[in-house]
Amino acid sequence: MTASHMKSAKQCRADGDTPLVELKDICVSFGGIHAVDHVSVDLHPGEVVGLLGHNGAGKSTLIKVLSGAYQMDSGEIRINGDKAVITNPRDARTYNVETIYQTLALADNLDAASNLFLGRELTTPVGLVDDAAMEAECRKIMGGLNPNFRKFSEPVSALSGGQRQSVAIARAVYFNAKILIMDEPTAALGPQETQMVAELIQKLKAQGIGIFLIDHDVHAVMELCDRASVMKNGQLVGTVNIDEVTDDDLLSMIILGKKPGQAAA
Amino acid sequence: MTETTSQPIPSQPKRSLFQQLELDVRLLGMIGAFVILCIGFNILTDGRFLSPRNLFNLTIQTVSVAIMATGMVFVIVMRHIDLSVGGILAVSSAVMALVQTKFLPTYLGLGFDNPLTWVIAIAIGLSVGTLIGAFQGWLIGYQSVPAFIVTLGGFLIWRNYGWLFTSGQTIGPLDKNFLVLGGVSGTMGEATSWAIGIVAVAVSLWALTTSRRGRIQHGFPAKPAWAEGVVMGLVTCAILGFVWILNSYDVPTRKLERIFEAKGEVMPEGLEVGYGLPISVLILIVTAIVMTLVARRTRLGRYIFATGGNPDAAELSGINTRLLTVKVFAIMGFLCALSAVVASARLQNHTNDIGTLDELRVIAAAVIGGTALAGGAGTIYGAILGALVMQSLQSGMAMVGVDAPLQNIVVGSVLVLAVWLDIQYRKRMGAKL
Numbered sequence: 001m002t003a004s005h006m007k008s009a010k011q012c013r014a015d016g017d018t019p020l021v022e023l024k025d026i027c028v029s030f031g032g033i034h035a036v037d038h039v040s041v042d043l044h045p046g047e048v049v050g051l052l053g054h055n056g057a058g059k060s061t062l063i064k065v066l067s068g069a070y071q072m073d074s075g076e077i078r079i080n081g082d083k084a085v086i087t088n089p090r091d092a093r094t095y096n097v098e099t100i101y102q103t104l105a106l107a108d109n110l111d112a113a114s115n116l117f118l119g120r121e122l123t124t125p126v127g128l129v130d131d132a133a134m135e136a137e138c139r140k141i142m143g144g145l146n147p148n149f150r151k152f153s154e155p156v157s158a159l160s161g162g163q164r165q166s167v168a169i170a171r172a173v174y175f176n177a178k179i180l181i182m183d184e185p186t187a188a189l190g191p192q193e194t195q196m197v198a199e200l201i202q203k204l205k206a207q208g209i210g211i212f213l214i215d216h217d218v219h220a221v222m223e224l225c226d227r228a229s230v231m232k233n234g235q236l237v238g239t240v241n242i243d244e245v246t247d248d249d250l251l252s253m254i255i256l257g258k259k260p261g262q263a264a265a
Numbered sequence: 266m267t268e269t270t271s272q273p274i275p276s277q278p279k280r281s282l283f284q285q286l287e288l289d290v291r292l293l294g295m296i297g298a299f300v301i302l303c304i305g306f307n308i309l310t311d312g313r314f315l316s317p318r319n320l321f322n323l324t325i326q327t328v329s330v331a332i333m334a335t336g337m338v339f340v341i342v343m344r345h346i347d348l349s350v351g352g353i354l355a356v357s358s359a360v361m362a363l364v365q366t367k368f369l370p371t372y373l374g375l376g377f378d379n380p381l382t383w384v385i386a387i388a389i390g391l392s393v394g395t396l397i398g399a400f401q402g403w404l405i406g407y408q409s410v411p412a413f414i415v416t417l418g419g420f421l422i423w424r425n426y427g428w429l430f431t432s433g434q435t436i437g438p439l440d441k442n443f444l445v446l447g448g449v450s451g452t453m454g455e456a457t458s459w460a461i462g463i464v465a466v467a468v469s470l471w472a473l474t475t476s477r478r479g480r481i482q483h484g485f486p487a488k489p490a491w492a493e494g495v496v497m498g499l500v501t502c503a504i505l506g507f508v509w510i511l512n513s514y515d516v517p518t519r520k521l522e523r524i525f526e527a528k529g530e531v532m533p534e535g536l537e538v539g540y541g542l543p544i545s546v547l548i549l550i551v552t553a554i555v556m557t558l559v560a561r562r563t564r565l566g567r568y569i570f571a572t573g574g575n576p577d578a579a580e581l582s583g584i585n586t587r588l589l590t591v592k593v594f595a596i597m598g599f600l601c602a603l604s605a606v607v608a609s610a611r612l613q614n615h616t617n618d619i620g621t622l623d624e625l626r627v628i629a630a631a632v633i634g635g636t637a638l639a640g641g642a643g644t645i646y647g648a649i650l651g652a653l654v655m656q657s658l659q660s661g662m663a664m665v666g667v668d669a670p671l672q673n674i675v676v677g678s679v680l681v682l683a684v685w686l687d688i689q690y691r692k693r694m695g696a697k698l
Contacts, residue, residue, distance in 0.1 A: 069581060090583040105581045109574035109641035110567075118571055119582035121564050128562040132479045152485075 010226070010241075013044060018081040020045050020210040021066065021179055026075035028061050035061040036072075037234040043179065043210040048201060050225035050242075051214045052254055058234040059214050060102070063181050066212070067099040068092035079179070093119075098177035102184045102214075104168040108157035112149070113138035115156055116171045141170050146196070162193040169200065180204060183214045198224060218250050232257040291635050291690065295650050302654065306661035314661055317514035321540060323653075323660055324511065325448035328545045329354075329608040330623060331652035334630040335556040336600035338648045339593045341631055342573040344640035345405065345412035347594070349419030350601045350627050352427075353397050354620035357602035359427030361390035362436035362615030365443055383443040391602045397423060398598020399591055406590030420624065428617050437614030447610030451544040455512045458541035462508035469500050511546070512539040545607045549649070552603065557645045569593060573640035629676075630655055633683040654679075 013019075019042040028036040036058045043049050051059040064070040066077065068089040077084045079095050086092050092099070106115050113134040122130045122137070135152055142149040146166040156164055165188060172180055182201075186194040201211060201224055215221050221228050222242060230237040230253040238259040240249070249260040306314040313319060333350050340347045365386040369375045375382055401419055405412045438444075445451030453461065473496065480487040487493075516538045525532040560566040572579040572586050580586050604623075609615050632638065633654055634647030658679060662672045 067581075088583070089581050090585075093583055099581070101581060103577070105575070105578035107571040107574035107578050107641070110571055114567060114571070115578075118567070118579070119584050121567060123564070128558075129564060129567055131562075132483050132485070135485060136483045 017044065019043060019078075020047075020080060021212075022076075022078040022081075023062065023066060024076040024078065026062060026065055026077075027073045028058075028065060028070060029073055034234045036065070038075075039231065039234075039236045041229045041236070041239065043212060045178075045208045045210050046205050047227070048205060048211045048213055048225045049239075050221035050228040051212060051231065052216075052218070052221055052228055052250060053231035053237075054254060055216075057231040057254075059231050060183060062231070063099075063183065063212055063214060066092065066097060066179075067181055068097075069099075090119075093175075096176060096178035097181065098172035098175065098179070099181040100168050100172045100183060100185055102187060104164055106156050106164060106167060109155050111135075111155055112142065112152055112159075112167050115167055116141070116174060118171070120175065137174075138170070141174055142166065145170055145173075145200070161188040162190065165189060165193065165197075169197070173200075173204070177204075177209060180209055180211045181214075182211060184216065185213070186215075186217075186220065194220075218247050218254070221250065222247060230254055289644075291687070292644075292647065292650075294686075294690070295634070295647065295654070299650065299654050299657070302657055302661070306657070306665065309665045310661070314664060317510060319660070319664070320510050321449075321514040321543075323656060324546055325543055325611065326660065327649075327653050327656040328448070328543075328549045329604040329611070329620075330626045330630055330656065331549055331649045332552050332604045332607065333597075333600050333623065333627045334634070334648035334652045335552055335645050336597040337627045337631040338556075338634075338636050338643040338645055339560070339569050340412075340597050341628075341636045341638060342640055342643045343569055343590065343593050344573055344576070345590070345593070346628070346638075347401075347412065347416045347597050348624050348628075349397075349401065349416040349423055350597065350604075351620040351623035352420050352423035352425075353394050353598055353601035354605045354608065354623060355424040355617070356397070356427040356430075357390045357394040358605035358609040358615045358619050359430050359436070360393050361386045361443075361602075361605065362439060362609060363430060364389050365440040366436055366438075378441045380442065382440045383446075386440065386443060387606055390605060391599055394598040394600075394602025394605065395595050396598070398601070399595035401598070402591035402594030405594065406587035424617075424621075431615065431617070433617055435614050435616045439609060439613060439615070443606075444610050444613055446544055446548065446606055447613070448543045448545045448607070449540070450610075452511075452540040453542040453544065453547070455539045455541050458508050458512055458539075461542060461547070462505050465504050466501050469504065470497055473497055473500070508542065511543070512541050514540050516540055545611065548603065548607060552600070553645055553649055560645060565589075565592065570641060573642075575641075626652070626655060629680045633680060635687060637687075 021043040022040070023042070024040050026036050026039050027034065039058070039062055041049065041051070041062070051063065053059045061070060065072045065075075066086065068086045068091050071087060077086060079097075084095055086095065086097070089099075107118065110118070113131065116138050117134050122133045124130045124133075139152060142152075146163065149163055149166060151159055151163070156167055159167070165185070169185070172182075185197050189197065201213070204211060213221065213225060225242050227239055227241055228245075228250060229239040230250065232254065237253045237257050240253075240260065245260055252258055253260070303315060333354070337347060337350070365382050369379065369382050369385060370377050397419070401412075401415050404410045404415045452458075473493065477487055477493055521536060521538060522532050560570070568579065568584045568586075568589055571582070572584065572589060576586060605620070608619055612619065630652035631643065631648045632651070634644065634649070634651030636643030636648060655676065658676055659672060662675060667675070
């Protein structure tokens with residue numbers, strides 16, 4: 001992690017620049033249960049904000065409001081300061097919001113190129129799907145992302161966890177994402193692929209992409225993120241700068257729901 | 266990691282003949298089973314089963330179910346089912362029969378056998394089928410009523426609307442120009458059939474060559490030239506062989522005599538005229554080509570298969586799966602109406618029981634043809650071959666003189682056996698489905 005990038009995102013906040021994304025006072029409930037209860041978080045360009053919390057804390061639900069998979073009951077989404085209306089995944093894509101889902105969201109029966117371009121196929125002048133062009137693009141991008149990737153003509157069900165992950169990542173990165181949501185991107189990965197994802201996050205940060213990183217793993221968040229927002233029982237415990245807290249501070253936020261300053265109280 | 270070590274740089278390991286040819290093993294299996302079936306029946310019927318006459322009839326009888334089976338592939342790939350296809354066929358047929366025998370000639374005063382009649386009748390019939398399909402699709406996609414229930418209702422509803430419209434009467438005879446679409450009353454003749462066959466060969470070879478050139482241009486692995494040549498040879502033989510069979514069924518001499526008499530001419534001695542390609546078969550072929558194109562080369566097809574493979578992923582990728590459901594069922598409805606054209610023209614009348622139990626034949630054809638009920642997998646050519654296998658079984662057993670109950674027992678067993686074999690095959694290939 002280079003200091004200059006951290007500083008730039010930090011500087012943005014200090015200067016009061018308009019954040020890339022603001023989720024303001026978001027509420028989502030499922031049949032009386034407040035899955036997300038008046039939560040506000042924001043994200044600046046080139047910044048990685050970790051979302052931490054137990055299973056069921058509401059972090060995935062919160063972020064699915066931004067990716068269009070869920071609709072909020074109340075609250076406001078602002079992108080570059082303007083009010084954004086996101087009611088489905090297609091809307092999210094028009095705001096350059098890309099998501100890597102924990103489940104990867106791949107169609108197992110299709111090959112890598114078809115998954116990479118799913119919903120945004122390249123077509124020939126006649127309007128037919130241009131498989132050759134898509135496979136060529138797919139080979140190009142996978143070459144940079146995961147040089148060992150070879151199974152281009154097989155359905156993705158035949159791929160290993162890491163290979164499937166790289167297809168999902170390629171899909172999010174290929175289409176000029178400005179805002180990237182990663183839902184436990186390393187959950188299914190071995191050490192080497194986890195390292196690959198970490199490097200990728202640094203590369204994307206440097207390009208000024210804002211990243212929301214959802215993770216269980218406090219160490220991963222400490223290593224990769226600039227700030228962390230911790231949720232518990234649907235509510236925001238607090239948002240802290242990573243370089244001002246320790247692992248234990250984060251853990252006590254997750255477990256006890258207390259901000260570091262309050263610990264003594 | 267594991268996958269990097271388990272995946273050495275491909276040094277082109279030894280590949281089997283089938284792999285080099287890149288032929289679909291399951292397709293070959295199906296064709297193999299079909300050939301064995303034909304030869305078996307041929308022996309049991311002393312050569313009558315593979316006579317040009319029977320093959321011609323078999324082809325014509327298969328068309329109606331095969332057309333609908335291509336649509337059922339999409340429906341099943343989307344993890345839905347359609348139990349109402351026979352009903353939609355019946356009501357479309359009823360509407361078309363009424364339009365061409367009552368509405369247009371009498372009320373609109375076009376008279377009988379007006380050259381416009383068949384076009385208008387078909388346009389109305391196809392619209393009816395498409396609208397019914399779209400309506401069912403809307404209930405399934407937007408109102409979340411399970412397809413099984415919607416189409417089970419449709420199974421009871423649509424056929425009986427046809428009954429209401431026609432007061433239960435058989436409507437006929439149908440328009441002369443309309444009957445041409447049924448099969449034996451409308452064939453292309455030998456010369457035109459050969460011409461169509463040759464054009465088909467040319468187009469197929471061109472398509473294979475273009476695809477190969479595309480792969481080589483992009484630097485993708487392409488199969489060896491000899492394998493491409495073998496595939497081209499097989500395609501050519503299949504197309505021309507099919508035309509040859511249909512051409513070798515001669516029009517009966519007495520029928521020829523009548524045709525000449527009608528023109529006021531005398532038939533030359535020893536004249537032999539083959540029927541050639543029936544128009545109904547041509548309709549099926551065009552349907553198959555269009556549906557294959559939709560499945561493989563359009564976004565619509567890509568989305569249908571993606572949704573079948575993983576509905577959530579499709580939705581998250583921004584695909585409007587609800588609208589997609591409407592489209593798929595609308596296509597199914599359209600194809601039911603198209604089948605109604607062929608079926609009623611073949612029978613020369615509309616009857617209330619037209620297409621009865623077709624829903625089961627159509628589903629069986631798609632499933633025998635390798636469409637997985639779990640969704641996400643299926644081919645158009647497989648479904649057509651499945652329809653052909655079903656029809657051959659039924660007509661072969663009838664020719665051999667198998668008792669009616671036993672016929673159904675055999676067809677049912679074959680259906681289950683075919684799916685069982687397919688599952689065994691997929692297990693061995695390590696596929697998840």
